[in-house]
């Protein structure tokens with residue numbers, strides 16, 4: 001759990017002691033109405049938890065309280081405002097809107113609501129109910145929900161692992177044009193444990209995913225070429241694919257290219273070029289590349305050694321979650 005989130009939940013317990021207990025009841029069994037201010041369910045005219053009047057909502061656009069379906073401040077429709085609110089990264093802010101929209105079977109809201117129950121955010125954890133919500137969201141062939149169920153069976157969370165079922169869901173999601181679904185199917189054919197290994201099918205599926213915009217799938221194509229899977233090893237082609245992945249925005253590819261040029265693997269060693277790729281990857285948020293830049297600046301690889309720059313990159317990498325960078329920074333400062 002993130003620090004922010006745990007602070008929020010602490011605040012929630014203090015401010016709304018009733019919610020965590022009351023909301024263990026799944027919304028479908030709720031009669032009456034959902035308070036758009038705190039997300040509780042009410043039967044009387046006032047919300048039993050926050051005492052707001054029934055139907056009161058807060059416009060996300062102009063920050064006005066409203067009672068009618070159109071905002072009196074800016075003219076935004078209530079449901080449009082709730083849709084914005086439901087994607088708020090602050091789970092507590094998003095909760096009333098998520099709950100309300102899920103009641104009308106909005107698939108995104110059902111997915112979001114399922115996450116609350118899966119992780120026990122705001123509500124008591126209820127994994128059976130979370131699964132039911134994911135299935136409900138998927139019942140209309142909604143791509144992201146089908147993907148989610150594929151991942152649930154693939155990883156064995158909420159349910160025992162079942163690769164046949166995950167494949168079925170990935171296939172359904174792929175049919176809905178979800179690029180990552182093609183990638184997952186490709187990995188099944190590459191690994192060959194659930195289905196017979198078939199590198200040609202894997203290649204076709206990765207290609208489909210890549211062409212639908214999944215940048216990382218170019219990496220998988222590259223690794224088939226570099227590994228000589230179902231073909232002769234072809235580093236030239238692999239390198240082309242890595243570059244395509246990087247161009248399509250894959251920071252994993254930028255980082256990997258940085259490594260290849262630094263190490264002189266598959267390509268002629270070129271530290272300056274390696275450093276440039278690491279910079280691109282780091283700018284795109286890749287923590288491993290940030291750490292690698294720290295190393296490059298500390299030891300002068302592809303650049304003059306510069307301990308100030310090294311410390312700066314180690315710090316960035318550490319803040320992005322790399323424990324080894326925190327150690328390196330500490331050692332550098334000794």
Ligand SMILES: [Zn+2]
Nearest residue numbers: 035038047050
């Ligand atoms: Zn309320």
Ligand SMILES: [Zn+2]
Nearest residue numbers: 059062071074
């Ligand atoms: Zn407004």
